[in-house]
Amino acid sequence: MVNRYFADIGKPYTDLLSLVKDKDYFILTTNVDHCFQRAGFDKQRLFYTQGDYGLWQCSKACHQKTYDNEKQVKRMAVQQKNMKIPSDLVPYCPHCGAPMTMNLRIDGTFVQDEGWYYASNRYNDFLKRHENLKIVYLELGVGNNTPAIIKYPFWDMTSKNKNAVYACINYQEAFCPPQIKKQSICIQADIGKVLRDLQADK
Structure with missing residues (x-):
C-alpha cells in the first residue's frame, strides 16, 4: 500500500x-500501484482492471463499493512500529463489520x-x-x-x-x-x- x-x-x-x-x-493495465495516473496520464483514459492499492473494500465483498484509503494508509505509515499498527487504525466494513482489505483481484471477492x-x-x-x-x-x-x-x-x-x-x-x-x-x-x-x-x- x-x-x-x-x-x-x-x-x-x-x-x-x-x-x-x-x-x-x-x-x-493490470498494475495496481496507480503510477500511470501519478505520472500524469489522463484518468479518463485508464482502466485498472485488477484493482487499486488506493482503495479498501469489504473482505467478504458484502457490497459493491470501494473506499479511498489515502489518509488511513499515511497514518498507518507514520504510526507503525515493528511492522505493526495501532488497533484503532485497522479498517472494518461499515456494513457487515468484517475487516477491510485492498481492492485487488486475488479471489472471487474482488469488488x-x-x-x-x-x-x-x-x-x-x-x-x-x-x-x-x-x-x-x-x-x-x-x-x-x-x-x-x-x-x-x-x-x-x-x-x-x-x-x-x-x-x-x-x-x-x-x-x-x-x-x-x-x-x-x-x-x-x-x-x-x-x-x-x-x-x-x-
Whole structure:
C-alpha cells in the first residue's frame, strides 16, 4: 500500500506519456500501484482492471463499493512500529463489520464498483471507435500470469484488423503467434531503454 503513495513513479512512465500524450490513446493495465495516473496520464483514459492499492473494500465483498484509503494508509505509515499498527487504525466494513482489505483481484471477492464499470465502458468504447482503423496495440511487460486480460485480446484484435499493429516490448517474453507475425513488432529488451530510445528519436 505504501507503494501507492510514496514510491517513485519511474522514468519509463513519463517517457511513455511523452510519446502518447498528443495521440488518441487508452491504457489497460493490470498494475495496481496507480503510477500511470501519478505520472500524469489522463484518468479518463485508464482502466485498472485488477484493482487499486488506493482503495479498501469489504473482505467478504458484502457490497459493491470501494473506499479511498489515502489518509488511513499515511497514518498507518507514520504510526507503525515493528511492522505493526495501532488497533484503532485497522479498517472494518461499515456494513457487515468484517475487516477491510485492498481492492485487488486475488479471489472471487474482488469488488467491481461503479468506477470500475465506468472505466471498463470507456475502454470498450475506445476499442469500438477504432475497429478496422489504424491502431497500435502496445504491450509492455505482460507475462503469463494474466495473458487473457491484455496479451490474448491484443493478438485477437490484431488478427481481425489488417490495419492494426501488435507491438510487444518484453525483457524475456517478446513473441507473437505466427498468424499475426507480419503485423507485429516484438522487441526483447528492457522497456525503460526502448522507451528512452524512442523518446530520443522523437
